[in-house]
Amino acid sequence: MSCNCKECGTANCITMVPIFNSLTDEEMMEVASITTGKKYDKGELVYQAGDKHQKLYVIHIGRIKIYRISPTGKEQVIRVLGPGEFMGELSLFSSMPTTDYAEVIEPCNMCMIDGTKLKELMKRFPIISFKVMEELSKRLEQAENLIEDISLHSVEQRLAQVLLKLADSNGQVILSMKKGDFASQLGMTQETLSRKLTLFQDMGLIRQEGQRIIKILDLDRLNDIHMN
DSSP, X not given: OEEXXXXXXXXXXXXXXXXXXXXXXXXXXXXXXXXXXXXXXXXXXXXXXXXXXXXXXXXXXXXXXXXXXXXXXXXXXXXXXXXXXXXXXXXXXXXXXXXXXXXXEEEEEEEEEEHHHHHHHHHHOHHHHHHHHHXXXXXXXXXXHHHHHHHHSOHHHHHHHHHHHHOOTTSEXXXXXXXXXXXXXXXXXXXXXXXXXXXHHHTTSEEEETTTEEEESOHHHXXXXXXX
C-alpha cells in the first residue's frame, strides 16, 4: 500500500540512515525527492529471488527478514533489519536478478529510493558511495564470522556465545524474531536449537519464559561453554 511522504516520514527516514548522515540538509532533501514511501503488512514480500528491482529500500518503521532458499527448500536467514537500515544495495551495482527474499516480520513503513537516480547522486556526492561500501564491508565481515563460527565452534558454543551477546544487564534475552529464524541465523535447525535450549535449562544455565524470553541463571558456566 503506497503512502505519501508525510505518512511514511520519507525525509525523516533518510536522516536515519548512516549512509546519508554526512550530507547537508539540502542534499538530504535531494535524496528525499527521489524517494517514495510504501506500507507493508506482516508476511508480505518486499522482493524475492529473481526480481530486478533497482531500488534501495530503507526501513523507517518495522523489521524485515532477509533470507535465501536452498534447492531442497531449506530457508537460511541472512540478517534481520530494523529502522534506519537498508537493503537491495547490490541491485545498484549489478544487473543480475536478486538471490534473496525480503519478508516483513513486523508491519513496515518503507522508503524506496530510485536506483538510477541514486547512482547519479553518488557521482555528485561520493561520500554516499563510500558509506555504502563501508556497510557492505561490515556485512561481508559478519558473513565470514558466521562461516568461521560454524566451522570452528560447536552448536553449544555458538548458542552460548549469542545468548551472552544478546543478554541485557539483568541477564535477560528477548528474542526479536521467531525461534526458527533465530536458529537459521545461527546456522542450525529449529529442532537443534530447541534441544540445546532444553539442555541448557536442564543444566541450570538458563530458564525459558514463554517463546521469546530467556533468562540466564549461571553466567560463568555459560561463558565457560562459550570459551571451551
